[in-house]
Amino acid sequence: MARPLWSGSLSFGLVNVPVQLVSAARDLDYHFHQLHEKDKVPIEQRRFCTKEDEEVSWEEVAHSYDLDGKQVVVTDEELASVQPRKTRTIDIEAFVDLAEVDPIYFDHPYFLIPAGDSEGTLRAYRLLLEVMDKQERAALGRFVMRTREYLVAVRARDGALALTTMLFHDEVRPPKDVPTGGKKPSKKQLDNAVAIVEELSNDWDPEAYTDCYRERLGRVIEAKRRRKTIHVPKAEKEPDPVPDLMAALEATLDRLRQGEDPRAEEPDNDADGKARGAGSKKAGQRSRAKRKTKSAR
Numbered sequence: 219m220a221r222p223l224w225s226g227s228l229s230f231g232l233v234n235v236p237v238q239l240v241s242a243a244r245d246l247d248y249h250f251h252q253l254h255e256k257d258k259v260p261i262e263q264r265r266f267c268t269k270e271d272e273e274v275s276w277e278e279v280a281h282s283y284d285l286d287g288k289q290v291v292v293t294d295e296e297l298a299s300v301q302p303r304k305t306r307t308i309d310i311e312a313f314v315d316l317a318e319v320d321p322i323y324f325d326h327p328y329f330l331i332p333a334g335d336s337e338g339t340l341r342a343y344r345l346l347l348e349v350m351d352k353q354e355r356a357a358l359g360r361f362v363m364r365t366r367e368y369l370v371a372v373r374a375r376d377g378a379l380a381l382t383t384m385l386f387h388d389e390v391r392p393p394k395d396v397p398t399g400g401k402k403p404s405k406k407q408l409d410n411a412v413a414i415v416e417e418l419s420n421d422w423d424p425e426a427y428t429d430c431y432r433e434r435l436g437r438v439i440e441a442k443r444r445r446k447t448i449h450v451p452k453a454e455k456e457p458d459p460v461p462d463l464m465a466a467l468e469a470t471l472d473r474l475r476q477g478e479d480p481r482a483e484e485p486d487n488d489a490d491g492k493a494r495g496a497g498s499k500k501a502g503q504r505s506r507a508k509r510k511t512k513s514a515r
Contacts (some may be wrong), residue, residue, distance in 0.1 A: 224363050225333050226306030228346070228372065228379075234307070235342040236333035239363070242380060243327055248435055262487045301365050308361040308370065308381070316356045316373055319366040323371075343379070350374040388399065410467035417474040 224239040252261040265274045281297065283290045350357065351374035359370055369384045385451075403411070419464040438448060460466045473480040 222331075223328070224361075226308065226361070227333075228310065228330060230310035230357065230359075231309045233342065233346075236339045236377070237324065237330040237343070238333045239309070239381065240329050240331060241327075242329045245482070246336040246429070246432060248432065248439065253400055302362045304362050307467055308359050308372070310357045310359040310372070312358050313353070313355045314348075314358060316354050319356055319371060322390055323387075325383040325385055328381045328383075330381050345375050347377070347379055355478070394503060400447060413471050414474065417471065 220240040221318060222238040222240055226237065227234040228237050229235075249406055250339055253259060265276075265279065266272065267274050281294075283292065332339050350372070355373070357372040359372065360367055361370060362368070369386055370381050371384055372381050374380070414506045470480040473482075
């Protein structure tokens with residue numbers, strides 16, 4: 219089981235549920251060490267003063283903030299004065315409908331597990347889990363982990379309590395600051411686009427999506443271990459804008475209805491020599507199977 223990152227109580231009203239926090243995500247990335255290419259020894263990162271060209275210890279490092287073109291230096295003691303009060307509770311402030319919480323506010327997922335196996339702890343945990351699962355609600359609250367206060371959403375998920383840290387409202391960029399395209403599409407374009415969405419619609423299956431980059435990187439590392447030659451693929455050109463949007467929509471829809479992958483091209487080789495585009499046939503098979511399922515309903 220994952221190592222607990224925090225322990226305390228989930229609190230609402232006069233009810234306290236002893237819990238521990240464990241990460242719900244696993245780091246499966248490949249982590250590399252930096253080496254000096256010439257002699258293959260590790261590289262050290264050090265802090266140097268740009269004026270004196272001398273190494274600086276952590277004790278001599280200060281913090282500054284640029285404010286209106288002026289440098290404001292803040293000490294460690296001054297930073298400590300604004301740190302939140304460390305508590306051992308996740309204070310629930312409100313319960314909201316889970317469907318009303320915009321996923322854009324979600325940050326990092328965790329699981330809350332009972333802190334101990336006493337009868338009272340397990341009973342309180344199970345009670346809260348059953349209530350939240352039945353009501354389909356999320357509990358919004360705050361807690362402090364390390365030196366930061368987090369806004370969190372707690373909900374029932376597959377027989378356990380899941381906690382997700384959330385962004386505050388002013389951390390989410392307003393849509394008005396984001397370009398949203400040109401003029402409104404025609405009805406024919408909209409109808410074709412809707413038809414494409416319908417053709418590509420399927421039930422959510424997280425196991426159907428894998429990290430292709432990590433898989434390719436793993437094959438490269440294994441090939442290097444076996445002293446095989448690594449073939450570097452040619453750089454792909456950035457696709458040009460579609461000259462005829464309606465024609466592209468119609469061609470995409472036609473391929474999908476024939477059970478073909480609309481993006482399929484001639485197979486190419488990636489860095490370890492394995493052909494890319496191999497998923498095109500599978501995509502066509504999935505599309506055909508999906509249509510059979512729809513027709514059977």
